[in-house]
Amino acid sequence: MPGPESAPGAAVAAPAAIDAGAAPPARLRPGLLSRGRLRALLARASHTLLPGACVLCGGEAWTGMQTCQQCHAQIFGTARPRCGVCANPLAGQWHAQAPGAPMPASRGGAVCGRCLAHRPAFDATLAAADYAMPQDQLVLQLKFGGRLALAALFGRALADAVQAAPGFERPAVLCPVPLGPQRLAERGFNQALEIARALGRRLDIAVHPRLAARVHDTAAQSLVQPSERRANIAHAFAVADRALVEGRHIGIVDDVMTSGQTLDELAAAFKRHGAARITCLVFARTPPHYS
Ligand SMILES: [Zn+2]
Numbered sequence: 001m002p003g004p005e006s007a008p009g010a011a012v013a014a015p016a017a018i019d020a021g022a023a024p025p026a027r028l029r030p031g032l033l034s035r036g037r038l039r040a041l042l043a044r045a046s047h048t049l050l051p052g053a054c055v056l057c058g059g060e061a062w063t064g065m066q067t068c069q070q071c072h073a074q075i076f077g078t079a080r081p082r083c084g085v086c087a088n089p090l091a092g093q094w095h096a097q098a099p100g101a102p103m104p105a106s107r108g109g110a111v112c113g114r115c116l117a118h119r120p121a122f123d124a125t126l127a128a129a130d131y132a133m134p135q136d137q138l139v140l141q142l143k144f145g146g147r148l149a150l151a152a153l154f155g156r157a158l159a160d161a162v163q164a165a166p167g168f169e170r171p172a173v174l175c176p177v178p179l180g181p182q183r184l185a186e187r188g189f190n191q192a193l194e195i196a197r198a199l200g201r202r203l204d205i206a207v208h209p210r211l212a213a214r215v216h217d218t219a220a221q222s223l224v225q226p227s228e229r230r231a232n233i234a235h236a237f238a239v240a241d242r243a244l245v246e247g248r249h250i251g252i253v254d255d256v257m258t259s260g261q262t263l264d265e266l267a268a269a270f271k272r273h274g275a276a277r278i279t280c281l282v283f284a285r286t287p288p289h290y291s
């Protein structure tokens with residue numbers, strides 16, 4: 001088994017994965033786009049943006065950033081209290097962020113009622129943003145439009161959220177949610193791996209793309225009835241080498257967390273192989289999802 005990536009851009013193989021909820025939805029969830037709008041987005045995504053242009057509005061980006069100040073404020077301009085375990089928003093005050101201030105961070109101490117009742121296999125989750133307009137468009141452009149440069153934006157946002165989170169425990173290694181072989185062949189890349197690479201570079205944490213493998217292709221979670229999602233993803237992951245996992249704090253990286261069941265299943269696989277702690281690091285969190 002290959003070791004962790006040692007340098008940015010190091011050749012990695014197998015791509016990895018995605019939340020199964022990543023495939024273009026046949027029946028759209030609330031908040032996702034219609035097929036027509038998706039097509040329009042993809043068409044727009046195929047345009048080559050000039051260097052220095054905001055990825056959302058095409059205006060002049062902030063120096064060293066991929067967004068302009070206004071779009072940055074729209075995406076990351078408010079911090080909300082979140083459950084430290086699952087990153088679902090908690091009731092409480094929103095805090096306006098000054099431009100350039102750290103991204104919204106999960107609060108390690110507070111735990112939502114749902115996690116108190118049924119603690120997931122992961123120990124903590126950190127999300128950089130809600131899965132909502134306009135950043136949901138960026139997620140779709142990365143995933144379905146192949147705009148891999150957006151992974152750097154997501155990785156940076158996550159790194160900023162990590163650095164702004166009080167008492168955040170840094171994982172020893174990052175692992176993207178792996179894709180099944182068929183999904184990987186169709187897409188040609190795993191956006192979770194691309195985000196993990198960008199995040200790992202910023203935080204100086206090794207990325208190990210093959211710490212776990214998806215042993216069979218599963219139906220996209222978005223196409224499965226909520227009541228069947230747990231069964232759909234059950235036993236989907238295998239851990240190849242217990243020695244790489246045992247006693248370690250593993251950070252699982254993904255683009256979007258919706259129900260959290262994919263992350264829970266992967267975290268459970270790592271825990272069965274002796275992982276000491278699991279932290280999920282997701283760019284965007286779908287707001288309260290109780291199905
Ligand atoms: Zn903009």
Ligand SMILES: [Zn+2]
Nearest residue numbers: 083086112115
């Ligand atoms: Zn929670």
